[in-house]
Amino acid sequence: MDAAALWQRYQDWLYYHEGLGLYLDISRMRFDDAFVATMQPKFEQAFKDMAALEGGAIANPDENRMVGHYWLRDPDLAPTPALKQEISEALDQLEAFAHKIHAGEICPPQSTKYTDILSIGIGGSALGPQFVAAALAPAAPPLTIHFFDNTDPDGFDRVFKELGDRLSSTLVIVITKSGGTPETRNGMIEAKKAFTDKGLDFARQAVAITMPGSKMDALARSEGWLATFPMFDWVGGRTSELSAVGLLDAALQGIDIRSMLAGAKEMDAATRLPQLKANPAALLALAWYFAGNGKGEKDMVVLPYKDSLLLFSRYLQQLVMESLGKETDLDGKTVYQGIAVYGNKGTTDQHAYVQQLREGVPNFFLTFIEVLSDRKGSSIEVEPGATAGDYLSGLLQGTRQALYENHRDSITVTIPEVSAKLVGALIALYERAVGLYGFLVHVNAYHQPGVEAGKKAAADILALQTQVLAALKPNGQLLSLETLAANIGASDKIEIIYKIVRHLSTNQRGVVLEGNPGEPASLKVGVQ
Numbered sequence: 001m002d003a004a005a006l007w008q009r010y011q012d013w014l015y016y017h018e019g020l021g022l023y024l025d026i027s028r029m030r031f032d033d034a035f036v037a038t039m040q041p042k043f044e045q046a047f048k049d050m051a052a053l054e055g056g057a058i059a060n061p062d063e064n065r066m067v068g069h070y071w072l073r074d075p076d077l078a079p080t081p082a083l084k085q086e087i088s089e090a091l092d093q094l095e096a097f098a099h100k101i102h103a104g105e106i107c108p109p110q111s112t113k114y115t116d117i118l119s120i121g122i123g124g125s126a127l128g129p130q131f132v133a134a135a136l137a138p139a140a141p142p143l144t145i146h147f148f149d150n151t152d153p154d155g156f157d158r159v160f161k162e163l164g165d166r167l168s169s170t171l172v173i174v175i176t177k178s179g180g181t182p183e184t185r186n187g188m189i190e191a192k193k194a195f196t197d198k199g200l201d202f203a204r205q206a207v208a209i210t211m212p213g214s215k216m217d218a219l220a221r222s223e224g225w226l227a228t229f230p231m232f233d234w235v236g237g238r239t240s241e242l243s244a245v246g247l248l249d250a251a252l253q254g255i256d257i258r259s260m261l262a263g264a265k266e267m268d269a270a271t272r273l274p275q276l277k278a279n280p281a282a283l284l285a286l287a288w289y290f291a292g293n294g295k296g297e298k299d300m301v302v303l304p305y306k307d308s309l310l311l312f313s314r315y316l317q318q319l320v321m322e323s324l325g326k327e328t329d330l331d332g333k334t335v336y337q338g339i340a341v342y343g344n345k346g347t348t349d350q351h352a353y354v355q356q357l358r359e360g361v362p363n364f365f366l367t368f369i370e371v372l373s374d375r376k377g378s379s380i381e382v383e384p385g386a387t388a389g390d391y392l393s394g395l396l397q398g399t400r401q402a403l404y405e406n407h408r409d410s411i412t413v414t415i416p417e418v419s420a421k422l423v424g425a426l427i428a429l430y431e432r433a434v435g436l437y438g439f440l441v442h443v444n445a446y447h448q449p450g451v452e453a454g455k456k457a458a459a460d461i462l463a464l465q466t467q468v469l470a471a472l473k474p475n476g477q478l479l480s481l482e483t484l485a486a487n488i489g490a491s492d493k494i495e496i497i498y499k500i501v502r503h504l505s506t507n508q509r510g511v512v513l514e515g516n517p518g519e520p521a522s523l524k525v526g527v528q
């Protein structure tokens, strides 16, 4: 296509949202009109399915749940007056709580004001809050946020070190929808211990965000925690950023949560339109479908050219991959669906893996996230006629062009600035695109059965560890791994047993391992 034809294609396919100042350009995806025509009926059905979902249909049949994250930013859409009231009340309570924390009306027992937040959660209970904190927290927030998003002891220690004496003025927010995620529970127990060691009262500085009636809810209530906020059954973890999960952390950091909600609401309205060309989420879903042939054959590389949006691709990784990565479709047919997502930021990644994107295996499509405003205020020139921001912009345009010339397709999302409103809108845009794409490829985008398998296997390994420890007699004879495995009737699990004892022996757990580490069969194990 020559330059004039490309310019025309750009204009033909450009989407612009006036209220948000957001542009979506899918002109550099090489689909043709015939492809669009074949997709029309699929979209008509997807729009109907989406309308039913928003109306309160059971869109997650496995878990028999409604899917209602759209109601969070427009409670009037909730299917019952009771739900509408619940949403509005939860938001008001959360805001009032944040206000009292800021004003010092709620303060820690040993200090006049809270200074820090320790946000404990994983997956959807961490990724949104982390993305939003990186994107929007002011340079000197009223409370500085820290995260436990794993069960890594060294990771906990690093955060405790950062907090130091400020643990006494740290508000702990434990976020878990199910209330039973082990990593989150472990983080909470470690935090509790750190509080006790410093003579602090954990319960008086702890808040839970969880489903009413969950294990965590019961614990928080029985221990008299400072507050609990509801996570609704009909909001999935990966679409929970605009519920209490993301909003409490954000409000406490001084981020304008009403603007985030307003941006999402505006985007929801735009992505509710049942016309392909007028609906940016549908255009995204169309482009994804085209890129991967409706089977995820190409990976989605997300490159925001803005440091503050660094975590967007990580956030999208869960949203897209946990939603779409499914073995079977809604009819039980094996389909192995999904779209792989990765990326950090531009231009930084241009000095890392963009070499392969330009010249190597063409198994991806790119999404550039462009931010028009370089910074608040003006910039100096780094050379005659050019600022650092001109470089950022030029390198984005140059990369887009160079990739296209080498038959690498791309989408560009352009926003005027990184504001609470636009971040809310971006979240809503991708939530809807994932939902529509899920309908197009006929998968349940709202469950995650694959993750459950990993969790079960981990629980089995920890149960095996208990058996191993019970079988080792203090100061008894050292046993070969083979004998140990046979003694507990788990000869078929010898490799796992070896890894368990190797881990225990490295971590002062009273387990000794003798022999040649390079020849595992030579090892003998016992307890001190």
Ligand SMILES: O=P(O)(O)OC[C@H]1O[C@](O)(CO)[C@@H](O)[C@@H]1O
Pocket (backbone or CB within 6 Å): 122, 123, 124, 125, 175, 176, 177, 178, 179, 180, 181, 184, 237, 238, 322, 448, 451, 452
């Ligand atoms: O909020 P919870 O229930 O602790 O779950 C955390 C994460 O774990 C998952 O359930 C998958 O393991 C995610 O979907 C979820 O975001």
